[in-house]
Amino acid sequence: MKSRGARVALLFGPLRDARPPLLAALVGLLVVQAALPAATALATATLVSRVQSNPGADLFDATLVPLGAFGALLLIGHVMGALTAPLEHLAAMRIDVAHRSRVLRLTTMSPTIEALETPEVQRLIRRARAQPANWTERTPADGALGRLRRLASLLGLAGACAVLAQYVWWAAPVVLVPGAVNQYLRHRQATAFTDVWRKGVEHGRHAEAWVEGLTAVGPSMELRVFGFGEWMVDRVQQHLRAMFEPTWEMSRKLLRNEWSQFLLIGTPLVVVYLVVSRDAARGALGVSALTAVLTASWSLVQSLGYSEDVRNIRAATEGMLAYHQLRDVLGPQAAEAETVPAPRSERPAGPALVAFEDVSFTYPGTERTVLKGLNLEIRPGELLAVVGLNGAGKSTMIKLLAGLYRPTGGRITADGTDIADLGAAGWREHVSVVFQDFVKYRLSAADNVALGNATVPVDRAALDTAAKESGFDAVLERLPDGWDTPLSRTRTGGVDLSGGQWQQAVLARALYAVHTGAGLLVLDEPTAHLDVRTEFEVFNRLAEHRGRAGVVLISHRLSTVRQADRIVLLDGGRITEAGTHDELIALGGRYAGLFAIQAERFRLGYDDLADESELR
Numbered sequence: 001m002k003s004r005g006a007r008v009a010l011l012f013g014p015l016r017d018a019r020p021p022l023l024a025a026l027v028g029l030l031v032v033q034a035a036l037p038a039a040t041a042l043a044t045a046t047l048v049s050r051v052q053s054n055p056g057a058d059l060f061d062a063t064l065v066p067l068g069a070f071g072a073l074l075l076i077g078h079v080m081g082a083l084t085a086p087l088e089h090l091a092a093m094r095i096d097v098a099h100r101s102r103v104l105r106l107t108t109m110s111p112t113i114e115a116l117e118t119p120e121v122q123r124l125i126r127r128a129r130a131q132p133a134n135w136t137e138r139t140p141a142d143g144a145l146g147r148l149r150r151l152a153s154l155l156g157l158a159g160a161c162a163v164l165a166q167y168v169w170w171a172a173p174v175v176l177v178p179g180a181v182n183q184y185l186r187h188r189q190a191t192a193f194t195d196v197w198r199k200g201v202e203h204g205r206h207a208e209a210w211v212e213g214l215t216a217v218g219p220s221m222e223l224r225v226f227g228f229g230e231w232m233v234d235r236v237q238q239h240l241r242a243m244f245e246p247t248w249e250m251s252r253k254l255l256r257n258e259w260s261q262f263l264l265i266g267t268p269l270v271v272v273y274l275v276v277s278r279d280a281a282r283g284a285l286g287v288s289a290l291t292a293v294l295t296a297s298w299s300l301v302q303s304l305g306y307s308e309d310v311r312n313i314r315a316a317t318e319g320m321l322a323y324h325q326l327r328d329v330l331g332p333q334a335a336e337a338e339t340v341p342a343p344r345s346e347r348p349a350g351p352a353l354v355a356f357e358d359v360s361f362t363y364p365g366t367e368r369t370v371l372k373g374l375n376l377e378i379r380p381g382e383l384l385a386v387v388g389l390n391g392a393g394k395s396t397m398i399k400l401l402a403g404l405y406r407p408t409g410g411r412i413t414a415d416g417t418d419i420a421d422l423g424a425a426g427w428r429e430h431v432s433v434v435f436q437d438f439v440k441y442r443l444s445a446a447d448n449v450a451l452g453n454a455t456v457p458v459d460r461a462a463l464d465t466a467a468k469e470s471g472f473d474a475v476l477e478r479l480p481d482g483w484d485t486p487l488s489r490t491r492t493g494g495v496d497l498s499g500g501q502w503q504q505a506v507l508a509r510a511l512y513a514v515h516t517g518a519g520l521l522v523l524d525e526p527t528a529h530l531d532v533r534t535e536f537e538v539f540n541r542l543a544e545h546r547g548r549a550g551v552v553l554i555s556h557r558l559s560t561v562r563q564a565d566r567i568v569l570l571d572g573g574r575i576t577e578a579g580t581h582d583e584l585i586a587l588g589g590r591y592a593g594l595f596a597i598q599a600e601r602f603r604l605g606y607d608d609l610a611d612e613s614e615l616r
């Protein structure tokens with residue numbers, strides 16, 4: 001937990017994002033507004049004094065100036081109020097957008113995904129992003145602007161005190177001291193409310209997850225088929241009640257306390273009013289002084305009484321603290337990504353010799369060693385197939401190859417250089433990966449494919465070539481707007497693709513990366529959703545890439561991988577068999593056993609029917 005000074009600084013920092021001219025204008029407006037009550041008190045006192053001392057014909061001349069000043073103050077107050085709202089809105093927008101961009105950049109900058117997988121980091125990211133739709137009580141802009149307003153109101157306080165001091169020296173401390181106590185109590189209440197809110201947020205998020213299930217297209221099909229819609233609505237209600245009942249209870253408690261706080265600031269005010277009225281009645285205090293004291297002490301009480309900013313500041317500090325904690329957790333990794341970008345010259349220019357050298361790996365927070373001293377070479381431009389049973393560690397190997405995790409033992413090299421030394425960005429430009437659970441972006445077909453290499457301007461010729469090679473060109477022909485069609489029916493003019501069509505789109509994404517410079521293409525079950533004939537065609541086209549780029553292919557369909565230059569079997573965290581299909585069959589080991597089972601399934605017609613000779 002940071003010191004109070006550091007916490008105050010937390011919310012001043014984001015003010016920089018509002019940019020100096022806007023910030024200066026806002027500060028100017030707030031300072032003028034803060035000075036208005038004291039100035040009004042003085043103008044009123046002068047007016048009353050002139051009325052008293054100039055009865056009769058001179059009254060108009062004598063009161064013209066203070067009346068003019070009074071009118072000017074009213075006008076200034078109105079104009080300042082009208083200007084402040086839009087400027088605060090603009091500043092809030094700038095501050096929150098800059099803050100959220102920083103959080104997102106921090107999470108995407110960390111080169112590996114190890115830390116992102118922990119629930120604690122995910123919680124920090126959600127809190128740091130401070131999205132109101134994500135059950136955030138207040139955003140950094142609410143807090144930063146709240147601090148600015150509190151600072152301005154301190155200036156107003158000082159002005160009101162100065163006016164009071166001119167007439168009744170003791171009035172200011174009599175109102176100020178209980179007022180300060182009141183502020184302290186309000187801060188404690190805001191902290192208590194924020195604590196209750198924080199405890200309820202998890203319920204809010206659970207409710208949100210159920211709502212997503214109720215309204216998204218995929219789950220809504222299941223809930224209709226299985227008829228559990230009402231059950232899910234019930235869950236949403238339970239979570240929302242669990243979220244809001246404690247906060248409502250807290251709000252009621254705070255409302256009850258409001259009386260005691262009103263008494264805390266109201267009583268000294270009444271005392272001041274009674275004493276100065278008595279002095280005025282006895283003639284010890286002039287009527288104009290009485291007017292000034294009454295007006296100034298009233299504005300003093302207003303500054304010290306109820307203000308939403310106490311809550312704004314306290315609640316917004318949560319998001320800023322979460323951001324700084326996130327920086328502490330991800331900072332070293334993210335900073336590394338920022339400061340050690342791979343010099344492009346170090347990055348392999350074409351296909352490279354990639355080697356797993358005695359690589360071991362255990363997922364963070366788990367005990368089981370998934371890879372145990374794995375040694376494997378991926379030769380430049382070869383087509384290498386990796387096979388193995390479920391859970392053998394094939395996808396894990398791919399994640400290490402993509403640099404998403406670092407080996408816990410051994411190293412992975414490209415042409416002899418540890419890929420960790422190449423810098424995350426540099427290495428990833430070299431590798432293009434299709435993951436088993438690839439992402440379907442709700443973007444146009446062109447964007448979905450061009451994301452394969454976002455570091456270069458979109459290359460239409462490379463898009464067309466990649467579409468042709470992946471078979472996606474046939475899908476494109478049927479899209480209403482071709483490349484510009486959004487790949488989501490929830491978008492205007494958009495369409496939904498089938499599982500196999502998506503796989504072709506994602507293959508095109510990976511091939512686009514190869515055509516724009518990647519030297520290693522890694523495909524984790526890229527054809528699982530394709531029919532046998534399409535898979536066969538895709539495989540042949542991939543095989544044509546030998547030489548231009550190395551291709552690593554993971555597949556459970558052994559008939560698909562048999563044409564690979566080399567096949568390796570991953571078993572028990574190590575490579576246990578390696579060779580061509582014929583060599584492995586001749587070896588009569590585990591691969592041969594697996595192949596025999598699959599061939600038998602084909603023979604008996606249990607699997608997709610295909611002409612085996614066609615696959616040879």
Ligand SMILES: Nc1ncnc2c1ncn2[C@@H]1O[C@H](COP(=O)(O)OP(=O)(O)OP(=O)(O)O)[C@@H](O)[C@H]1O
Binds near residue numbers: 394
């Ligand atoms: N993020 C993770 N955290 C912890 N353990 C994981 C994680 N991802 C995978 N594992 C574990 O690592 C082991 C290897 O998983 P991996 O996905 O690499 O296997 P695979 O060979 O690709 O399997 P499949 O053929 O079913 O896709 C499994 O026991 C799995 O439970």
